[in-house]
Amino acid sequence: MQKTLKQLFGARMAELRRARGMSQEDLADLLGVSVETVSHIERGIHGPRFDLLEGIARTLGVEPRELFEFR
Template sequence: MKNRIQELRRQRGWSQADLASQLGVSRQTVNALERGRYDPSLPLAFTIARLFGAAIEEVFEPDPD
């Protein structure tokens, strides 16, 4: 799944650690999310979207296949 987490985080001037703290996850989890190596649970995806003030579809995009 593609996402815009890194772009949205950088727009706000947050580090990965800042975002991780706000989400209650580890910095490694944020790194894995940004690199597309980890797909978040549905509750975490909604939390991420809410934190950025965006619809979930504005943050996450399913892979085309």
């Protein structure tokens, strides 16, 4: 089964977060969102708004386009 864009994005976000030694709670606190929001994005349930996407990239220290570099 083909993964959706939201699932691919979420997996990439989780990969980058873990590579920086951050928990979902750490990321949520830095972004000012709930842990549930981070969890839903990482599981591909929801996609982030553009302003949140920019915050995710900034917090993880990557360019926004790098969040879409799927393996």
